[in-house]
Amino acid sequence: MTCTVAMKPNSKPNSKPDTPPASVSLRDPDRAGRVWVSSGVLLLLLVSLAGSQFNPAVLFAPDSLSSAADFFDTFWPPRTDVDFLQRLFEASVVTVSIATVATVLAMIVATPLAIAITSRLSLSARGRAMKTPARLARGSLRGVLLFLRSVPELIWALLFVGVTGLGATAGIMGLLITNIGILAKNYAEIIESGEAAVTGHLLDNGNGRCKTLLHATVPQCLPELLSYSIYRWECTLRTSVVLGFVGAGGLGQELLISIRQLASPEVFSIILVFVLLVCLADAISNSLRRQLRPATAGSAAEWNVALRAEGADIAVHTEAAAGNRGRGKLRTVLPRWGQLCLVLVAVLACFQAVDWQLEQWLRPSSFARSREFIQGFFPPDLSAGLWRRLLGDALETLSMAFAGTALASLVAIALSYLLFTVNLRGAGLFMRFFASTLHLLQIVLRSVPELVWAMLLIIVAGIGPFTGTLALFLASVGVLSRLYSECLDNQDEAPLENLLANGSPLALAPMWSTLMQARSQLISYSLYRWEHNLRAATLMGIVGAGGVGQELYLRLSVFQFDKVAACVVVIVVLVALADNISHFLRHRYAPTV
Amino acid sequence: MTRSRFVTAATRCLSLCRPSASRRRGLLRASLLLLAGLGIHSMQVQADGEFRISAIPDEAPTELIRKFEPLADYLSAALEMDVSFVPVTDYAATVEALVSEQIDMAWLGGFTYVQAAQRSDGKVEPIVQRAEDERFQSVFITQTDSPIQSIADLKGVNFTFGSPSSTSGHLMPRHYLTQEGINVDDDLSVAFSGAHDATAFAVAGGRVDAGALNIKVWEKLVNEQKVDTGKLRVFYTTPEYHDYNWTIRSGLSEELRQKLIDAFVSLDMADPEQKAILDLQRATRFVPSQASYYDGIRKAAIEAQLLAKP
Numbered sequence: 001m002t003c004t005v006a007m008k009p010n011s012k013p014n015s016k017p018d019t020p021p022a023s024v025s026l027r028d029p030d031r032a033g034r035v036w037v038s039s040g041v042l043l044l045l046l047v048s049l050a051g052s053q054f055n056p057a058v059l060f061a062p063d064s065l066s067s068a069a070d071f072f073d074t075f076w077p078p079r080t081d082v083d084f085l086q087r088l089f090e091a092s093v094v095t096v097s098i099a100t101v102a103t104v105l106a107m108i109v110a111t112p113l114a115i116a117i118t119s120r121l122s123l124s125a126r127g128r129a130m131k132t133p134a135r136l137a138r139g140s141l142r143g144v145l146l147f148l149r150s151v152p153e154l155i156w157a158l159l160f161v162g163v164t165g166l167g168a169t170a171g172i173m174g175l176l177i178t179n180i181g182i183l184a185k186n187y188a189e190i191i192e193s194g195e196a197a198v199t200g201h202l203l204d205n206g207n208g209r210c211k212t213l214l215h216a217t218v219p220q221c222l223p224e225l226l227s228y229s230i231y232r233w234e235c236t237l238r239t240s241v242v243l244g245f246v247g248a249g250g251l252g253q254e255l256l257i258s259i260r261q262l263a264s265p266e267v268f269s270i271i272l273v274f275v276l277l278v279c280l281a282d283a284i285s286n287s288l289r290r291q292l293r294p295a296t297a298g299s300a301a302e303w304n305v306a307l308r309a310e311g312a313d314i315a316v317h318t319e320a321a322a323g324n325r326g327r328g329k330l331r332t333v334l335p336r337w338g339q340l341c342l343v344l345v346a347v348l349a350c351f352q353a354v355d356w357q358l359e360q361w362l363r364p365s366s367f368a369r370s371r372e373f374i375q376g377f378f379p380p381d382l383s384a385g386l387w388r389r390l391l392g393d394a395l396e397t398l399s400m401a402f403a404g405t406a407l408a409s410l411v412a413i414a415l416s417y418l419l420f421t422v423n424l425r426g427a428g429l430f431m432r433f434f435a436s437t438l439h440l441l442q443i444v445l446r447s448v449p450e451l452v453w454a455m456l457l458i459i460v461a462g463i464g465p466f467t468g469t470l471a472l473f474l475a476s477v478g479v480l481s482r483l484y485s486e487c488l489d490n491q492d493e494a495p496l497e498n499l500l501a502n503g504s505p506l507a508l509a510p511m512w513s514t515l516m517q518a519r520s521q522l523i524s525y526s527l528y529r530w531e532h533n534l535r536a537a538t539l540m541g542i543v544g545a546g547g548v549g550q551e552l553y554l555r556l557s558v559f560q561f562d563k564v565a566a567c568v569v570v571i572v573v574l575v576a577l578a579d580n581i582s583h584f585l586r587h588r589y590a591p592t593v
Numbered sequence: 594m595t596r597s598r599f600v601t602a603a604t605r606c607l608s609l610c611r612p613s614a615s616r617r618r619g620l621l622r623a624s625l626l627l628l629a630g631l632g633i634h635s636m637q638v639q640a641d642g643e644f645r646i647s648a649i650p651d652e653a654p655t656e657l658i659r660k661f662e663p664l665a666d667y668l669s670a671a672l673e674m675d676v677s678f679v680p681v682t683d684y685a686a687t688v689e690a691l692v693s694e695q696i697d698m699a700w701l702g703g704f705t706y707v708q709a710a711q712r713s714d715g716k717v718e719p720i721v722q723r724a725e726d727e728r729f730q731s732v733f734i735t736q737t738d739s740p741i742q743s744i745a746d747l748k749g750v751n752f753t754f755g756s757p758s759s760t761s762g763h764l765m766p767r768h769y770l771t772q773e774g775i776n777v778d779d780d781l782s783v784a785f786s787g788a789h790d791a792t793a794f795a796v797a798g799g800r801v802d803a804g805a806l807n808i809k810v811w812e813k814l815v816n817e818q819k820v821d822t823g824k825l826r827v828f829y830t831t832p833e834y835h836d837y838n839w840t841i842r843s844g845l846s847e848e849l850r851q852k853l854i855d856a857f858v859s860l861d862m863a864d865p866e867q868k869a870i871l872d873l874q875r876a877t878r879f880v881p882s883q884a885s886y887y888d889g890i891r892k893a894a895i896e897a898q899l900l901a902k903p
Contacts, residue, residue: 061799161686247682256682369693376901389778462800463753463784544784554785557685557757558894559708559901 045406051399052465052546059461068460071264078269088254088273093353094168095250095277099237100350102172106179107229113180114187117141120199120217121209142185149181150575151568152539154242154451158556161247163370169357171248175236186228194220227289234285238278242451242539249355251277259455267456271448278447288343376561380569390551390570396465397547397574401534404472409526411473412480420488420514421507438481445478450536454545465546472533472540483525484518491517523589527582534578538571548574642674648700649687650680651759651789651807660873661700667870671856672849684758691717694842698853703729703836703890704760704899710884711900716843719884720850721857722835723876725809727886729836731761731769732811733829734796735803744773744829750802752781755789759807760836760890762789766805768893769831777897793820803828809875835886854881 028034115121117138122130130138157174164170198220202212218225244252251274258266419438422431453471461467488510495513500506541549552567646665648657661678669676679696681687684705691699692713701709701719709717735741741750747770755762763785767777777783784801786792789810796804797820808830814820839857841850857879860867871877894900 058800161683161689244682247686253682385778462798463786463795464751464800544786550785554757558899559685559688559712560899561901 041406044402048399048402048406051396052403052469054403054466054469058466071459074264075268077265078272079263079265080269084266084269088251088270091249091251091254092273092277095240095252096237096281097350097353098168098171098243098248098250099175099233099240100347101354102175102179102240103229103233103236104347104351105172106176106183106232109176109180110183110187113141113145113184114191115213117145117184118188118191120191120194120196121203121213123203123209126200126203145181145184146576146579147181147572148177149185150535150572151178152535152571153178153239154539154542155552155556155568155571157243157248159373163373164357167357168248168250168355171240171243171250172354174243175240179232179236183229183232187225190221190224190228191217193224230285230288234278234281237281238447238449241274241449255452256455271452275444275447279443288339373561376559377565379562380565381560381562382566386551386563386566390548390566393541393548393551394570394574397534397537397540397549400465400469400472400540400547401530401537401578404469404537405476405526405530405533407469408473408476408480408529409522411477412484413522415477415481416484416488417510417515419485420510423489424506424510442478442482445474446482448475450475450533451539451543454540455543458544463544465540468537468540468545468547471545472536475536476529476533480525480529484522487518487521487525488514520589524586527586531578531582535575538574644668644672644674644676644698645679645696646676646698646700647679647681647687647690647696649684649702649705649758650682651684651702651756651762652810663870663873667860667867668853668856672852684756688712688758691840691842694844696842697845698839698841701838701840702758702760703834703838703887704764704894705758706838706840707887707891707894707900708758709840710887713843715884717840718843718850719838719840719882719887720854721879722838722882722886723874724878724880725876726837726882727835727880728833729761730808730833731766731805731831732808732827733766733803733805733831734793734811734825734827736796736799737824737826739802741803741828744770744775747775747803748780750781751784751800753784753786753792753795753801753804755785755792755806756787757785759789760834761807762792762805764890764894764897764899765831765834767897767899769829771897790814790819793825797821797824813875834889838882838886 119130119138122134122138153174155174156177157170160170160173164173194217198216199212202216203209207215240248240250241252241255244250244254244256247253251270255267255270255274258270415438419435422434425431450471453474454468457467457470457474461470491514493514495517496509499509499513504512537547538552539547539549541547541551542553544550548567548570552564552571555561555563555567646661646668648661650657652660657680658678665676665678679690681690684702685708687696687699687701688705688709689712690696691701691709699709706717706719733744741747754766757763770777770781775781784795786795786804789806792804792806793811793814795801811827815822839853841853858881860871860876860879862868862871862877891900
């Protein structure tokens with residue numbers, strides 16, 4: 001998506017060459033290719049804008065403005081009476097507990113799965129191609145994990161409502177299942193990014209796989225594994241808001257109820273509390289992870305970029321910082337015992353705080369019901385009418401994700417470029433104010449989940465895919481502008497200084513130097529964000545904001561699980577497709593990261 | 594009461610392994626013994642004497658609590674046991690809660706009752722409904738200056754229903770649209786606003802061209818001047834059909850069932866306290882209901898392909 005942005009400066013001087021020196025050809029050797037790519041992306045953007053019914057005029061229609069004014073007029077002051085705050089505190093405890101329990105359980109389940117799918121420990125793969133049965137087994141397990149993580153948390157949770165009824169456990173199961181899929185995949189990736197030699201030698205010398213695992217493979221990347229798990233906890237916390245839909249309790253449910261009642265002071269208070277909670281989790285997770293800095297910088301790079309594009313607040317690990325920590329010094333990188341105990345106590349407290357609804361699970365009818373439930377999905381509905389609609393919805397979902405990401409990339413590049421040139425000029429009081437406002441805005445935009453943005457925007461922009469696109473756009477601007485800024489700041493300054501020394505104008509010089517240097521990283525961030533947005537776009541329909549979620553929610557509501565299964569198939573295909581396209585493009589066009 | 598619970602539970606458990614008919618009895622006995630331990634818990638729930646009621650969230654949650662808590666107090670006195678109102682945020686979840694016996698009685702719409710009946714194999718039972726629910730209707734609304742005058746004009750427009758599980762906000766409007774020759778999936782661009790009042794606001798805001806909602810909610814919105822009748826007009830009103838009722842879960846004792854029916858039917862407008870309860874329910878009186886009233890809705894749901902395969 002950023003192609004358009006990054007390419008523009010290149011095509012400009014070619015079309016309007018002003019006083020070119022005779023000896024130097026200003027012709028860009030890649031010009032033809034870039035023009036093709038840029039116009040292709042532009043065309044795609046136009047198509048997806050049309051597909052997502054993009055129409056900003058709606059926002060300024062007098063009716064929309066008045067209904068928005070009714071809602072947002074009373075936003076300030078937020079509701080702060082003691083009763084309400086106490087309710088919010090209790091809800092926050094529930095939210096944190098649910099997120100913690102789901103993450104810890106997922107870690108426990110994901111570990112053996114990750115070990116099972118990694119090719120590192122394959123005996124048959126030593127020195128030759130892996131045997132077919134082993135490859136098949138690993139491949140199908142990977143497929144199952146892909147399925148687990150492609151279906152959004154909320155959908156798993158809605159499915160579990162059918163088994164356990166309303167309550168926290170349905171929410172936990174939803175978060176747990178998706179987390180297992182994500183954690184196992186990433187654990188395996190982290191294990192494989194570690195150095196192969198040590199594990200290989202041990203295996204070749206006849207050591208058992210168990211021994212090898214415990215003595216070489218795991219110690220090598222334990223800090224990264226833990227670091228990633230902690231980050232996942234933070235993500236789970238953010239996602240848990242959407243579980244208000246299944247009556248899982250917590251802040252999400254409070255927010256849902258308040259938005260439905262259009263009680264804006266309450267909505268504002270809850271969003272404030274939520275943003276604070278997310279920031280707090282950020283801080284805790286950062287301080288824990290700082291002590292677990294990955295042993296090798298290179299191996300961590302790829303998944304770090306992915307996390308950051310999803311909204312993680314991770315400091316950039318420079319080669320130098322990581323290089324200071326030798327491999328194998330496990331003891332120095334593990335947190336201190338005291339801290340470990342503290343974390344353990346906190347986790348146990350969370351397990352204690354959750355309402356486990358044991359009587360629901362143990363109820364004999366639950367077993368029969370779950371069986372009935374699972375049977376209901378097979379075979380998925382294959383009727384032409386449904387699939388025709390689903391195809392349309394799928395295209396709408398793709399449009400929303402693409403339009404939202406592309407527009408956010410454009411705005412984010414403009415913002416971060418502005419900030420960068422302003423910083424070059426030296427920060428005046430006004431500009432420092434501008435920068436800190438922008439930073440605050442970024443935090444808010446990125447802490448609030450897309451689905452919540454969509455629920456708020458429906459009040460202004462109404463029902464339809466345009467609202468979903470706007471929601472994806474807002475959250476993405478928050479994440480991308482920050483990433484872009486950081487990325488621009490981290491580039492080598494020599495080319496820029498050269499240009500400036502030779503008299504290039506301050507406002508234009510970074511365009512030819514810093515921006516060019518950073519472009520593949522920028523593209524990479526946008527692609528990751530697109531992947532993330534596609535997942536989020538599949539849910540938008542649940543609140544009426546367009547995409548395949550609407551059909552899904554309708555069929556779940558009327559208990560037609562064979563049709564639900566068809567929707568889930570579409571979602572899984574979309575997510576898997578996005579994963580692969582993004583992976584391919586990143587490696588083909590943005591190989592630096 | 595507890596015994597019938599056991600039997601239900603055991604039968605359900607049995608369906609898990611689909612034993613041959615000859616083994617069924619033995620297995621049933623074994624399961625009964627096995628389940629005795631688990632049953633203690635449900636007996637305790639009963640012994641606590643708490644009767645839990647809920648309702649589909651067709652209005653804002655605070656409104657529901659305001660509406661149902663006085664009724665819960667009244668029932669509590671009539672049944673001589675604690676009655677609590679459990680707020681639920683999702684239509685389908687209300688149905689699931691009733692079918693899985695997490696709640697004892699629920700205020701359901703016609704469509705949600707049909708779903709609950711199907712999902713419980715006909716074990717839930719509608720006991721009473723408001724006199725008004727025997728002749729329920731939906732209205733179709735559009736903007737005053739819109740060219741839409743009749744259902745035939747709806748082809749190609751943006752149309753919003755309420756919640757997908759709603760009888761008067763989705764199923765019956767869809768049914769009558771089909772009867773008037775509109776193919777809802779192909780001729781309309783459909784959205785779900787989530788609730789009746791949300792539909793009215795969405796049409797008033799011009800974000801959709803037209804919408805369908807519960808006539809009672811429409812009248813309330815007009816009377817309380819929450820919508821501007823200068824901006825909105827009704828262009829179609831559906832024929833009458835049976836809607837809401839109070840449905841009880843399976844396995845309640847006959848005595849309790851009768852007490853409940855009596856309590857509802859004896860609510861009287863002449864008594865000021867009881868009038869307040871009836872007013873909150875927007876009812877003049879409650880009358881006994883029965884499953885066959887909802888055959889029409891079941892048929893409509895099957896025709897609209899909105900009912901799971903049996």
